[in-house]
């Protein structure tokens with residue numbers, strides 16, 4: 020079963036702005052799709068349609084086998100869809116601690132307190148911020164806040180997580196580190212994800228497949244490690260930029276080689292290139 024199926028979706032805003040004009044998209048179970056596109060091309064609108072925050076005039080959306088929008092029915096409200104969203108600004112509740120932010124969805128679902136505490140602790144552990152559980156969210160860095168936002172999604176075990184440029188406010192080094200961590204966590208939990216970003220190297224680090232939003236539709240470019248820019252139009256190729264650049268974590272260093280874990284595989288580089296645990300960027304050549 021596909022995690023998401025979007026068929027022939029059209030969306031025009033009330034001011035007449037035609038943003039989506041026949042979007043088709045499939046996301047396999049457990050897959051991460053990276054979505055690139057120029058500013059204003061409709062990437063956020065597409066995520067908002069899937070999340071149920073915006074209703075298409077035409078078309079069908081199915082999430083984890085359940086149709087949420089189609090031409091003849093009332094749309095399923097956001098809280099009844101099997102997906103959650105991480106936004107560019109983490110959108111945490113300012114008066115709650117880290118743990119209480121993560122617990123929010125479980126409280127809403129009336130999960131008993133003991134189970135709630137266990138699941139919150141597991142989610143914080145997964146995103147590696149257990150020590151921040153009792154911290155006020157107003158005292159977090161941007162990167163920590165996004166880890167909390169991710170934990171808040173993971174804790175309710177959604178089929179799909181929708182990421183809307185969650186790292187774009189962070190500096191490059193931190194973006195690379197978090198991109199590697201987000202992929203690890205999403206893959207560990209078997210969750211499916213759509214990840215919208217401006218940054219081609221972030222998309223290649225995180226995603227299994229890459230798609231581009233252009234002219235109101237989605238062009239699926241296929242597996243991220245098999246992209247061939249020479250086969251693409253100039254406008255799409257320019258969006259891909261340094262798509263062959265991926266971030267990874269150094270896992271071993273010897274006198275004459277460095278091993279880097281990149282997108283679920285290991286690459287051995289010549290020479291010593293940093294220390295174990297460092298995040299490094301590797302340029303993949305075809």
Ligand SMILES: Nc1ncnc2c1ncn2[C@@H]1O[C@H](COP(=O)(O)OP(=O)(O)OP(=O)(O)O)[C@@H](O)[C@H]1O
Pocket residue numbers: 032033034036038056057058059060061062063064065
């Ligand atoms: N509520 C709205 N009403 C009218 N037009 C809107 C609304 N929201 C977005 N738009 C317009 O729709 C188009 C697509 O916007 P959207 O935010 O989906 O693009 P995007 O690809 O995510 O852009 P960015 O990369 O800059 O975040 C833009 O032209 C935007 O100005």
